[in-house]
Amino acid sequence: MGIPNKTKLIIIASGKPKIWDKFPDLGPVKASEAYTGTFHCLSKTYAEKFADSYLILSPKYGFLRPDDLVAEPYDVRFTMKGTSEATIQLEELKRMWRGLQINPTELVPMLGGEKFRGLLSSITDNKQTFDFPLTGFSGIGVMQQKLKQAIETGIPLNSTK
Numbered sequence: 001m002g003i004p005n006k007t008k009l010i011i012i013a014s015g016k017p018k019i020w021d022k023f024p025d026l027g028p029v030k031a032s033e034a035y036t037g038t039f040h041c042l043s044k045t046y047a048e049k050f051a052d053s054y055l056i057l058s059p060k061y062g063f064l065r066p067d068d069l070v071a072e073p074y075d076v077r078f079t080m081k082g083t084s085e086a087t088i089q090l091e092e093l094k095r096m097w098r099g100l101q102i103n104p105t106e107l108v109p110m111l112g113g114e115k116f117r118g119l120l121s122s123i124t125d126n127k128q129t130f131d132f133p134l135t136g137f138s139g140i141g142v143m144q145q146k147l148k149q150a151i152e153t154g155i156p157l158n159s160t161k
Contacts, residue, residue: 007156010104010121011130012043013112014058020073021075032066033058039140042147043111050156051109055100057116062088062096078119093123107131109157111147135158 010032015037019029022036032044035056047054056064060076076086104124109131110116120130132158134143150157 007051007109008053008106010047010054010056011063011108011110011112011116012047012054012081013040013116014056014064015040016075018073024073028069030066031061031064031068031070032106034070039144039147042144042151045151046111046147046157049151049154055155057112059087062093065101078115090122092096094125097123097128104128109133113143149150 014035017036018034020026033152034078037042044054054066056066058064058070060074061068061077064070074086078087104127107129110120110133111134114132114135117130117132117135120128134146137143137146148155149153
């Protein structure tokens with residue numbers, strides 16, 4: 001018996017810390033191993049349980065598949081105040097998204113805060129419907145608790161559009 005309503009794809013945020021914080025001499029690693037923070041790890045476990053696949057949204061590399069290589073540590077963020085040179089540009093994110101060929105009628109969950117809503121709308125020119133099941137929870141601690149609860153019970157988070 002599989003997970004009811006298993007989704008095709010979930011997007012998760014990259015985050016800090018990264019594996020190089022513990023192993024600074026480590027070379028390139030798979031994206032699935034690069035991000036070691038609690039929130040990211042819970043999001044990854046959730047995505048592996050409730051979706052056929054997942055993408056990691058990185059402010060430096062854009063959309064990463066779990067097997068994509070992350071060459072080295074970086075400290076870049078998506079901000080509302082514009083982007084630094086190291087931050088991937090919107091046009092590149094749009095190009096990457098088109099290359100993924102995701103059905104525009106497919107509802108794609110994003111495990112992240114409200115800041116991702118506008119970014120994903122911009123990337124897809126509002127042509128994709130996203131779900132933000134963690135929106136409305138006060139703080140990262142509550143979000144982590146909700147992810148952990150869903151993983152343990154096998155019941156996916158309720159949708160909040």
